[in-house]
Amino acid sequence: MTTDDRTGLPLASGTRREPATKSTTTGLAALMTWLQKPRIQDLFRALLYSSPALVIFILFTYVPFIRSIWLSLHITNIQGDPAKWNGIDYYLRILALDGSGRTEYLTSIGMSFQYALMVVPLGIIIGLGLAMLATAKVRGIQVYRTIYTSSIAISLASAGVIWALIYNPSTGTLNWLVDLLQLDSPSLLTSNRTSMAAVAVMSIWSGLGFNFIITLAGIQAIPQDLYESAAIDGAGGWHAFRFITLPLLGPTLLFLVVINTIGSLQAFTQFHLLTQGQSPNVFVYETFKSFWYENRYGFASAMSLVLFAILLILTIVQYRGLNNRVHYQ
Amino acid sequence: MMSFRSGNRTDALRYNAIAYTLLTITAIVLMFPLIFSLSLALQGETVAPTLLPTDWSNLDWHVFSTVFERQPIMLRWILNSFVVSITVTLGVLVTSSLLAFALSYLDFPGKGLLLFFTLGTLMVPFEATLIPNYLFVARLGWRDTYQGLIVPFLASGFGVFLLRQYFLTLPRELYDAALVDGCTRLRYLWLILVPLSRPALATLAVYTFLGTWNQFYWPLLITNSTEWRTTQVGITIFRDFELGVFNIQMAATLIVMLPTLILLVLGQRQLVRGLTAGALKG
Numbered sequence: 001m002t003t004d005d006r007t008g009l010p011l012a013s014g015t016r017r018e019p020a021t022k023s024t025t026t027g028l029a030a031l032m033t034w035l036q037k038p039r040i041q042d043l044f045r046a047l048l049y050s051s052p053a054l055v056i057f058i059l060f061t062y063v064p065f066i067r068s069i070w071l072s073l074h075i076t077n078i079q080g081d082p083a084k085w086n087g088i089d090y091y092l093r094i095l096a097l098d099g100s101g102r103t104e105y106l107t108s109i110g111m112s113f114q115y116a117l118m119v120v121p122l123g124i125i126i127g128l129g130l131a132m133l134a135t136a137k138v139r140g141i142q143v144y145r146t147i148y149t150s151s152i153a154i155s156l157a158s159a160g161v162i163w164a165l166i167y168n169p170s171t172g173t174l175n176w177l178v179d180l181l182q183l184d185s186p187s188l189l190t191s192n193r194t195s196m197a198a199v200a201v202m203s204i205w206s207g208l209g210f211n212f213i214i215t216l217a218g219i220q221a222i223p224q225d226l227y228e229s230a231a232i233d234g235a236g237g238w239h240a241f242r243f244i245t246l247p248l249l250g251p252t253l254l255f256l257v258v259i260n261t262i263g264s265l266q267a268f269t270q271f272h273l274l275t276q277g278q279s280p281n282v283f284v285y286e287t288f289k290s291f292w293y294e295n296r297y298g299f300a301s302a303m304s305l306v307l308f309a310i311l312l313i314l315t316i317v318q319y320r321g322l323n324n325r326v327h328y329q
Numbered sequence: 330m331m332s333f334r335s336g337n338r339t340d341a342l343r344y345n346a347i348a349y350t351l352l353t354i355t356a357i358v359l360m361f362p363l364i365f366s367l368s369l370a371l372q373g374e375t376v377a378p379t380l381l382p383t384d385w386s387n388l389d390w391h392v393f394s395t396v397f398e399r400q401p402i403m404l405r406w407i408l409n410s411f412v413v414s415i416t417v418t419l420g421v422l423v424t425s426s427l428l429a430f431a432l433s434y435l436d437f438p439g440k441g442l443l444l445f446f447t448l449g450t451l452m453v454p455f456e457a458t459l460i461p462n463y464l465f466v467a468r469l470g471w472r473d474t475y476q477g478l479i480v481p482f483l484a485s486g487f488g489v490f491l492l493r494q495y496f497l498t499l500p501r502e503l504y505d506a507a508l509v510d511g512c513t514r515l516r517y518l519w520l521i522l523v524p525l526s527r528p529a530l531a532t533l534a535v536y537t538f539l540g541t542w543n544q545f546y547w548p549l550l551i552t553n554s555t556e557w558r559t560t561q562v563g564i565t566i567f568r569d570f571e572l573g574v575f576n577i578q579m580a581a582t583l584i585v586m587l588p589t590l591i592l593l594v595l596g597q598r599q600l601v602r603g604l605t606a607g608a609l610k611g
Contacts, residue, residue: 038436039438040437040438042435043438045431045435045437045514046431046432046437046440046443049427049428049430049431049435050427050428050431050432050443052423052424052427052483052484053425053427053428053447053484054428054446056424056480056484057446057447057450057484057486059465060458060480061453062449062450062453063461064459064460064461064465065453065457065458065461067461068457068458068460068461071460071461079464080460080464130355130359133352133355134352136351136352138345138349138352141352144352144353144355144356146597147359147360148356148359149593149601150359150360150363150590150593152539152593152600153539153586153589153592154363154586154589154590155542155543155545155561155585155586155589156545157543157545157561157562157564158561158564158582158585158586160565161564161565161578161582162362162365162366162579162582163362164568165365165369165578166362166365170376170377170378170573170575171369171378171380171575172377172379172380173365173380205362208359210604213601213605214604217601217605262454266454266455266456268545268546269546272549273565284456287456291460292550297460297464300460301460301461304456304457304459304460305457307456308453308457311454312452
């Protein structure tokens, strides 16, 4: 690219040099030259092509995110407009730092973590088991793989309606378990002891298709010759799994831990359908109640931003902390 | 585990027998909720259904049409879900292609910023924008409208990322040659890039359709009247319409699942590619 030796501005090839006698024409000419640079022309094209997506991103992601922060610092009126500056009082209230000693929101964050601890490890381990099973070299394995993946296509709403009936005492499906555990209520969903676990079981089932298919893809990406050379050395079965499959699946399993944790902490539909937020009040459901039933838009915004912060920190911690133990090829 | 070595015929037979037994038992356990719902749907209207039908000769297959007779609104919900899912899918394909084209073929100042801005949308969870989005869409008067269900989802950071990664694998010389020959950029995108990128576009289409069809939280908030519900919200309010009528509830749920189950069987390869796009990059 040549540079105009009088104005110092870069000059697109093929552009005629204008004499620099009058400063106004020079400025105009320089602008024209600049506008004709391919990179600048591409900038206008890029803005044109990206505008439909950018408008959506700005209107429905960035502006609302900033507005969320703004609302969380205010007491809001019934229309959802900020009415009175409130500072960080809502955050202090949520994190039980306001000195009132009321810890119900902190407790519900704890409930969310308890729920995630039930769902994430079990879901990933079962998914791994299914994926190992689905590597069997038999005819028709594709049919089994489709069946194992199927829960991906079944929405949380459909799964919720079905599982609500599985837990419904009228269908008699799990009454034996209720008797066995000697629960004080007729359904696993209504007993304080078991309702969280009951929702977790449904969620694990619902997430299995995803965990399975990701793990299977990870296993299939492992070079086959590693197993062949291991077999020559007499290592098969458990040893091959322990020393080849598991270490090389590290990045895949790490990804699943992060994604599953984020998903579990955001879980709403299953709690809405199975327990209607009665006994285990997870944080997202508490947020929904403040937002939807109580119309406390500012407070609910503060809650949703606390969730955002938790998810962000967790993701960073998990990637940082687990990355050291993960082997990349 | 030594029997996994092939070569010996009895070993191979034993391997097959064990594999099929394990695979089949697992498949039945995993499909239990589906088998359960089908079983309940076919048992007729009863307050005390059994896990499996007691009278196999008397299964009520008409239940699937009975659903529509008793709750004709189901048809409207299915229409709503199709309109929303198809429009969102097409919209995402168009907006993502255009932005991904700019990010992979054009050379301009601020390109890195634009990419950052696009991927940044993936860092903001749905919940963190939900309340202002609801207030905004409600203020626009878009509750109980298709716009309210569709417009917020017409662009996807994931879609742009997926298509950009694919566009970058295609030979750049093709683009330069086409421009020299006087092809405009939009014609190049439409006539050359789109046909070449069919696998990536199919992946994005299947992924987006499935995700939109199965949406629950947003449609629950933004629709209020019965006829504007989508299938997912619809089947859950069915529980109140048809309280205790298990066969209708289960039949409706199975009907609503059908489109995505068919999509899974037909588009499994595309879907898996989409799901693993983020996973295997490490």
